Amino acid sequence: MNTLIKNAIVADRHIFKGDILIQDGRITALGEHLAAPADARVIDAAGATVMPGLVDVHVHFREPGFTDKETIATGAAAAAHGGFTTVCAMPNLNPVPDNVADLTKLIAKNRTDAKIHVAQFAAITEGLHSTTLTDYAAMKQAGALGFSNDGVGVQDAATMYNAMKGAAAVDAPIVAHIEDIGLVNHGVINQGQKAKALGLPGINHVSESAQLARDLTLAEATGVHYHACHISTKQSIELIRDAKARGVHVTAEATPHHLLLDDGHIPGDDGMFKMNPPLRAEADRLALMDGLRDGTIDMIATDHAPHTAEEKSGGFAHAAFGIVGSETAFALLYTSFVRSGWCTLKDLIGWMSTKPADAFGLSAGRISIGAPADLTIVDLDTPYQIDANDFLSKGHNSPFLGRQVYGRVLWTLVDGSVAYAKEDQQ
Incomplete structure (x- = not known):
């Protein structure tokens, strides 16, 4: 599936506001006001930050x-x-x-x-x-x-x-x-x-x-x-x-x-x-x-x-x-x-x-044309508490439970496919 991420703050070596087009699992375009292909899923980041996975x-x-x-x-x-x-x-x-x-x-x-x-x-x-x-x-x-x-x-x-x-x-x-x-x-x-x-x-x-x-x-x-x-x-x-x-x-x-x-x-x-x-x-x-x-x-x-x-x-x-x-x-x-x-x-x-x-010579770590669409979309502005009830791991063993933090992950994309979506957990 092709995907267009719109209205994002894209953070890598440089930070810019714009869109990311993903086709066949790879990033094919970066810029402002990109057009979505007819078959593309559109993710409206709504000002959230997109980072390399x-x-x-x-x-x-x-x-x-x-x-x-x-x-x-x-x-x-x-x-x-x-x-x-x-x-x-x-x-x-x-x-x-x-x-x-x-x-x-x-x-x-x-x-x-x-x-x-x-x-x-x-x-x-x-x-x-x-x-x-x-x-x-x-x-x-x-x-x-x-x-x-x-x-x-x-x-x-x-x-x-x-x-x-x-x-x-x-x-x-x-x-x-x-x-x-x-x-x-x-x-x-x-x-x-x-x-x-x-x-x-x-x-x-x-x-x-x-x-x-x-x-x-x-x-x-x-x-x-x-x-x-x-x-x-x-x-x-x-x-x-x-x-x-x-x-x-x-x-x-x-x-x-x-x-x-x-x-x-x-x-x-x-x-x-x-x-x-x-x-x-x-x-x-x-x-x-x-x-x-x-x-x-x-x-x-x-x-x-x-x-x-x-x-x-x-x-x-x-x-x-x-x-x-x-x-x-x-x-x-x-x-x-x-x-x-x-x-x-x-x-x-x-x-x-x-x-x-x-x-370790891994194909990851960058947002660039032609790179694998391994991306993390995060909300950097809204605080939340670390809660074991939200964990997807079987393990809840953490000394940080109850701590207030910023940086909640909204979506994680791997080769352009959604590996995690906050909306799916609600």
């Missing part, structure tokens, strides 16, 4: 194996609700996509069950916990975007070194969950005053930065594209900044929750604030913001991690690590960063769309 390089859709938490269909619906047109799904599933047969099935299901683009990471090692590498050449040929052991990380240096050599040989990224398990030492919260006040075992910040230092050294030696997931500490920012200055091919992401919250915001023994890595100190959060601004952090990714209500109950000691983020990320960041004047809308679009697309 958002890109999230770190989500957990839980299928196969954990469909009580999320499915591909519900995870993709949640992503579309949040304005995301492309996401990259992690492989900590059951079965783990560590072989061509299981990966092929998963990629096929991503295509049939999701109304958005779902790129799939395969496992670095068999079963995630082993030291046996998967077949990178075969897995990439089968459609793997890159390789990750997200959720557990690679504990053995020799395994990571060989993984990086293997990934570099097939021009694929290593996407690293950075966590030295020995240094975590069964902690459940950041090591600091809040942990002491609550009487909880803390996670030392060096559990991240020590392994990151190892990995950056190995990445420099192998030439691999090394992507650092959910960076959370000041020391990690410094390590990445130095590595980039040396020419190491490293990209890094930060999550909305690590940018907006620190352990001083934790109200008490509330499992909704338990995540991995944990919320760090205020100095770490401010360092992340500085790193985002100066390019040390390349992009924002949600680490969308749905859990059942039972799994998030019981406080820090027993709750599962992780929160949902697909449906709240843009509004939270637009409200806190853009409306406050800390950054521009163009900056936020870069971190949430253009830069992640460019880093």
Whole structure:
């Protein structure tokens, strides 16, 4: 179906008021007072803002194996609700996509069950916990975007070194969950005053930065594209900044929750604030913001991690690590960063769309003639409250429930087709 979006504020590299014509899934015209073809659907944006579809390089859709938490269909619906047109799904599933047969099935299901683009990471090692590498050449040929052991990380240096050599040989990224398990030492919260006040075992910040230092050294030696997931500490920012200055091919992401919250915001023994890595100190959060601004952090990714209500109950000691983020990320960041004047809308679009697309070679992130019609239409002016009853994800585990925000998604279009429409949810 052909579509004409009229009366929009189009925000990309430049901002203008006008129309967007979509034909056969691609943008064919940009301008004012465009005429609609006879068979075109017309969407009157009525002054709402059209952005390039958002890109999230770190989500957990839980299928196969954990469909009580999320499915591909519900995870993709949640992503579309949040304005995301492309996401990259992690492989900590059951079965783990560590072989061509299981990966092929998963990629096929991503295509049939999701109304958005779902790129799939395969496992670095068999079963995630082993030291046996998967077949990178075969897995990439089968459609793997890159390789990750997200959720557990690679504990053995020799395994990571060989993984990086293997990934570099097939021009694929290593996407690293950075966590030295020995240094975590069964902690459940950041090591600091809040942990002491609550009487909880803390996670030392060096559990991240020590392994990151190892990995950056190995990445420099192998030439691999090394992507650092959910960076959370000041020391990690410094390590990445130095590595980039040396020419190491490293990209890094930060999550909305690590940018907006620190352990001083934790109200008490509330499992909704338990995540991995944990919320760090205020100095770490401010360092992340500085790193985002100066390019040390390349992009924002949600680490969308749905859990059942039972799994998030019981406080820090027993709750599962992780929160949902697909449906709240843009509004939270637009409200806190853009409306406050800390950054521009163009900056936020870069971190949430253009830069992640460019880093992973994805056909997304721009509004231009000939580009795929992956678009997000948002109301930037009307406030609303984050309400779990509005979520399309199975997971309601968020510390941001009840917060007033701006930036409600009205439509999400993928290849010109409607993946989400607010009017359909009313």
